[in-house]
Amino acid sequence: xxxxxxxxxxxxxxxxxxxxxxxxxxxxxxxxxxxxxxxxxxxxxxxxxxxxxxxxxxxxxxxxxxxxxxxxxxxxxxxxx
Numbered sequence: 538x539x540x541x542x543x544x545x546x547x548x549x550x551x552x553x554x555x556x557x558x559x560x561x562x563x564x565x566x567x568x569x570x571x572x573x574x575x576x577x578x579x580x581x582x583x584x585x586x587x588x589x590x591x592x593x594x595x596x597x598x599x600x601x602x603x604x605x606x607x608x609x610x611x612x613x614x615x616x617x618x
Contacts, residue, residue, distance in 0.1 A: 543574055543577070544570060544574070545595070546573065546574075546577055546592070546595055546599060546600065547570045547571065547572075547574030547575075547576070547577060547603070548569065548570045548573055549573065549600055549604075550572075550573035550574075550576050550577055550580075550600060550607045551568075551569035551570055551571075551572040551573030551574075551576065552569060553600075553604040553607070554572065554576060554604055554607035554608040554610075554611050555569060555572075555611065557604075557608055558608060558611055558612065560615065572607050572610060572611065573603060573604075573607050575606070575607070575610055576603050576604065576605070576606035576607025576608070576609070576610050576611075577592045577602070577603035577606060578592075578606065579606035579607075579609060579610060580592065580602040580603050580604070580605045580606020580607070581593075581603070581606065582606075583605075583606065583609075584602045584605075589602065590602075
């Protein structure tokens with residue numbers, strides 16, 4: 538995937554993760570995108586450990602894995618905060 542696809546995937550995953558787990562988080566467009574990109578990396582790693590594959594294409598499976606990873610990161614952030 539190209540860098541633009543990672544940015545779009547990260548934005549979608551970040552928005553979905555914040556929509557699933559609403560709250561008063563700091564940051565805006567850029568932080569949400571970075572959350573989604575980091576979530577794609579974490580989600581891809583965890584999914585590959587469980588045999589689901591990784592985030593290697595812009596597909597529904599990739600979006601779901603990235604959103605799960607972003608949700609996990611957002612949960613851990615709020616747990617620490």
